[in-house]
Amino acid sequence: MDNDLEIRIGLFGFKGVGKSSMIMRFLMNEFVEEIEMGMGNRFRRKFDLDDESIYIYILDTTSDDSEFIFNNSIEYCDRIILVYSITDRLSFNQIKIIYQKITDYSKEEKKYPKILIGNKSDLFTKRQITCKEGKELARELNCKYIETSAKTGENINQIFYESLLLEFEELKKNQNQNQNNQNQNNQNQNNQNQNNQNQNQNQNNQNQKKKGKCLLM
Numbered sequence: 001m002d003n004d005l006e007i008r009i010g011l012f013g014f015k016g017v018g019k020s021s022m023i024m025r026f027l028m029n030e031f032v033e034e035i036e037m038g039m040g041n042r043f044r045r046k047f048d049l050d051d052e053s054i055y056i057y058i059l060d061t062t063s064d065d066s067e068f069i070f071n072n073s074i075e076y077c078d079r080i081i082l083v084y085s086i087t088d089r090l091s092f093n094q095i096k097i098i099y100q101k102i103t104d105y106s107k108e109e110k111k112y113p114k115i116l117i118g119n120k121s122d123l124f125t126k127r128q129i130t131c132k133e134g135k136e137l138a139r140e141l142n143c144k145y146i147e148t149s150a151k152t153g154e155n156i157n158q159i160f161y162e163s164l165l166l167e168f169e170e171l172k173k174n175q176n177q178n179q180n181n182q183n184q185n186n187q188n189q190n191n192q193n194q195n196n197q198n199q200n201q202n203q204n205n206q207n208q209k210k211k212g213k214c215l216l217m
C-alpha cells in the first residue's frame with residue numbers, strides 16, 4: 001500500500017468549457033446535459049497494473065474560484081490540465097491568463113501545465129477555434145494538444161493516461177537520479193576506503209622501517 005502510486009490531477013479552464021463533464025465521462029462513462037457538480041470536488045479512481053495499484057485523484061475547479069481556492073488547488077495537484085472549448089473564443093483567450101497565474105504561483109516546474117485540451121470536438125459546426133490555433137498555443141505553452149468530447153467520450157481516457165504517463169516518466173527520472181547519486185556515494189566511499197588503505201600501508205611501511213632500524217641497532 002505504501003508503494004502505491006498516487007497522482008493528483010486538476011482541470012483548469014474558463015466556466016462552461018466542460019471540465020465537470022469530462023471528469024464525469026472518465027469516472028462514470030456518462031454524459032449529463034446539465035451537470036451539477038460543486039466547486040472544489042475531488043474524485044478518486046483506482047487502477048491495478050500488474051501487482052501495483054495506482055490511485056488517480058481528480059480535482060474539479062471553476063473559474064469563479066477565489067484566489068485562495070485557486071492557489072490551494074494548485075498546491076493540491078501534481079499535474080494540471082488546461083481546458084478550453086473549441087466553440088468559445090473567450091475560453092481560448094483565457095488559457096494564457098490561467099497559465100500565467102499557475103506559473104506565477106507555482107515554483108515547481110512539474111506543475112506547469114503539459115496538456116492543453118480543446119473540448120466539445122463533437123460541436124464542429126460551432127467551432128470558433130481551429131485545430132491549428134490550438135496547436136500553436138500548445139506549442140507556445142510547451143504543452144501537448146488534444147481535442148476531446150465529453151459528449152462522445154473522444155480522447156477523454158487518453159488525457160488522464162497521458163498525465164499518468166508523465167508522472168511515471170518523472171518518477172523514473174527521479175529513480176535514475178537517486179541511483180546515480182547512490183552510485184556516486186558508493187564510488188566516493190570506495191575512494192575513501194582506498195585512501196585509508198594506502199595510509200595504513202604507508203604507516204605500516206614506516207613502522208617496518210623503524211623496526212628495521214631498531215634491529216640494525
Ligand SMILES: Nc1nc2c(ncn2[C@@H]2O[C@H](COP(=O)(O)OP(=O)(O)OP(=O)(O)O)[C@@H](O)[C@H]2O)c(=O)[nH]1
Binds near residue numbers: 017018019022032
Ligand atoms: N456538446 C458538448 N457539450 C458539452 C461537452 N462538455 C460539456 N458540455 C456541455 O457544456 C455545458 C458546461 O459543461 P460543464 O461540464 O458544466 O462545464 P464546466 O467547465 O465544469 O463549467 P464550470 O463548472 O461552470 O466551470 C454543459 O451543458 C455540458 O453538457 C462536450 O464535449 N460536448
Ligand SMILES: [Mg+2]
Binds near residue numbers: 019020021037061062
Ligand atoms: Mg464544473
